[in-house]
Amino acid sequence: MDDLLQHFIVEARELVQQATDSLLALERESTIVAHLDSAFRAVHTLKGSVGLFDFAPMALALHAAEDLLGALKGAEARIDNDAIDILLECISQAERWVGAIEQTGQLPRDAGEEGYRLARALRSQLDEGSAQAAPIVPEADVGWINDLLSAGFDRIDLRAHNTGLIAIRYTPRADCFFAGDDPLALLRSVPDLVAVRMGNREPLPLAAEIDPFSCNLRIEALSCAGFDAVKTVFRFVPDQVAIHEVARRDTADPHGDGPHGSPVRDTSAVGATGSRTLRVDATRIDRLADLVGEMVVAKNSLAHLATSSGEGTDRNDLVQGILASQAVIERLVADMHRTVMDVRMMPMRDIFRRFPRAVRDTAGQLGKLIDFAMEGEDVEADKSVVEGLFEPLLHVLRNAIAHGAEPENIRLEAGKPTGTRIVLRARREGDRVIVEVSDDGRGVDPASIRQVALERGVAPRDRIERMSDAEAMELIFVPGFSTASEITDLSGRGVGMDAVRSAVERLGGQVGVQSVLGRGTTIRFSLPLTIVMTKVMAVRVGGETYGIPIDGVLETAFVPASRILPIQEAEAFVLRDRTLPLVRLANLLGILGNADPGRGSKVLIMSVGGERVGVAVDGFAERMDVLMRPMSGILAGTPGVMGTTLLGDGSVLMILDIPELIG
Known part of the structure; x- marks a missing residue:
């Protein structure tokens, strides 16, 4: 793909998003001229960019959209839901076409017919007579x-x-x-x-x-x-x-x-996802260039020391020079790490902006009145974290509309506003980012959850009956669990909150749910700012060293043998008047530990599934920042192992997934 086309794709996505934002804002505030002007500028610029290439169907549809927006500006046409709907449909189709161009370098084979259909539908808003003069051929009419x-x-x-x-x-x-x-x-x-x-x-x-x-x-x-x-x-x-x-x-x-x-074969399918791009503030690139320059100086300093070492240089002077160079390089590597992380950081705005349209479409499909708001769009996280959040957040938002939002008459009877309030927010907490979806809808009924769990045999009856309300709500994350009474495009297909939790856990995060019946529900994601570099604690077990992500470690402790209590075939211990289960990492790994349990145990206090658990190890080692590589090849999918990293001595450190090992 040539540079001009690549630049077009990047610019086109931004213009599509600008047009979408402006049209949605225009739908809410039809009297604000700035929204209409912004949509017109975006479509006009995009049409002009398309004209540089042989994408005539796309240009035809965008030209018609530009004409309709121009008529709206000149008050020659009326701003109503029909006009907004067809304009958004055109912009959505343009977005799909941009995706096809990125993957194949050309428009899909049905683009001509689709472009003509959109153009006719757009112009029908200007001239009803001309719209009826020539009937539109539906896409599926073959x-x-x-x-x-x-x-x-x-x-x-x-x-x-x-x-x-x-x-x-x-x-x-x-x-x-x-x-x-x-x-x-x-x-x-x-x-x-x-x-x-x-x-x-x-x-x-x-x-x-x-x-x-x-x-x-x-x-x-x-x-x-x-x-x-x-x-x-x-x-x-x-x-x-x-x-x-x-x-x-x-x-x-x-x-x-x-x-x-002779069946007609669909030839509009496109291939796999194309290359990804990341737009970076120029000041961050300048900082990287400065650091590279300093590293070149440090490298030349080491080269000078290596050359002078054979010329009778005093040994103490040589050692002092090497130590000084090491300190400079360590500082530069730390600065380089921070700067590279800054380059990869992107604001939540980049995915948040895609949700108002999705919420609008879902609410329209279900006939729900939704008041949607977003907060914390400027909060930044690693590119992989931000991009990985789209699918789970989309699922949670659709759940909030489909299951959380009550009908307007029920809300009025309960003294609530007619529109269900749904808020998508992000905030920074330490080295983690918190993303929440909150609604003021009907809330989650633990009794209903228990009933569905019993009907579907999710767990034994006695266990379900002993569950607290908080534990019952955790059942929504069980694979295949769904409270939907019928299968639709949005729910009831057995792919639910378990998929959301799996997606978030792949990003190194956790999912929690809080709900008050009749007042609403909040789904909370807690995620690391970056998953490229991981902080781990090295522990020793059976003569080997393993890494454990420090995000899940709450504290370390030494537990005397007198405080470790056998409970049937398991163990527990008391920590600050609280009884916690104890598992031994050596047993989880199926190896023989070196520690003497009679002298007590060194324990990691970890959060596993929202509960505190003690993990006994033979010894603690240092904490470190590592570049974790996922398992690949025949080792891909190895249970209980998140990935590996190389240590300074060339050995491989395996990074363990403790919740999966315990589960």
Whole structure:
């Protein structure tokens, strides 16, 4: 992908987001001219950028959107929900097209038909008469292909061709002659035509009313040429043509799927995710460049020491020089680490801005009135953390709308505002970032949770009945648990809060839920600021050294043997008048420990599933910042191991996942 196209993709995403934000703001405050001006500027700039490339369908739709926004600015059209809806639909389609361009370098094959449909729908807001003059062909309307095949298939000898068929529907504009287009000349340019059917787009008027300068054709054809060869013929009229690839018929089986065994194949799928980009403040790059310069100086200083070491330099002077260089390099490495982390930091705004549209669409689909707000958009976290939060947050927001928001009449009876208040907020707490989704809806009913858990056999009845309300609410994180009574696009499919917890835990975070029946629910994510560098505590067990993420370590303690109590086949101990379960890391790893339990145990007090647990080890080592690498190859997915890192002596330190080992 060339640099110009890459720059276009980055800029296009920003303009799409600007247009979306402005349109949503315009929907809330239709009298604020600044919102309309901002949307118009974004669409106008994006249309101009698209014009630099051969993306005519995208330009056609954006041009129509620009015309509609211009009419809204000039009060020639009315700002209403229909206008906002079709404009947002156009912007969403533009975003999908940008994604396809990033992955394949070109628009999807159905872009011409989709661009024409959007343009007609947008212009229908300006001129209802013109909208009815030519009906819109829905994207899924491909029945004409089967009709064409049925009418002319017997005259097509596919055995002479190794490829499938390309179906073409060309509907020239009424004013195409004035644009210099010759529909029949274009048709003759299509290679390997095997069938043609021509008709009129509109019912034929009386002979006296026929306009000889208005084109009223609809041309349908089949070609055995390749898709790209056909597309090239119509490259200047992509808004007027629909091109579909039809799977080749098995001539030995005339009774396949669809008419004559020739189902239409969807060719709009795109490949895997393209390259990712990160926009960085220039001052941070300047700081990195300065640090690199200082590191070059430190390297030259070491080179000078290495050269002078063989020239009779006093040993003490040499040692002092090496120690001084080591101190400088350590400082520079620490500064480099902080600066690189700053480069990777991005504000929560980058994903928060994507949620107002999703909330609007979900609320509209469910018929709920939602008052959505966001706080802490300037809070920064590592790029991988911010990007990894989108899917779990989207799921939680949809849950808040689908399950938390009550109908308006029920809210009024309870003395609440008609619209359910949902707040997405982020804040910094020490070296962690807290992200919450709060609503003032119906809340989580522990009794209902217990009932569903019993019906689905999530846990034994006696255990469920002994659970506190807080423990019962934790059941929503059990795989497959759902309180939805029916399956919809949004809920009831058995993919619920367990997927949210798994996604957050992959980022090194934890998920908690707080709820008061009738007053609302808060889902809280606690995440590290960065998952590139990890603080670990090294511990010794059975002659080996392991790393444990320090985020989960609350404190360390030495527990005398007299305080360790056997409980059936397990152990517990008392710490500050509180009884905590004790597990021995050697037993979890299946190795023989070196510590003497009779003298007491060195214990890590850790938070596991919201509860405090003691983990006994043979000894403590140092704390360190490490660059953790996930397990790969045949070791990928090894239970209880988060990853590895290299120590200064070249040995490998395994970093353990204690909650998974205990679970």
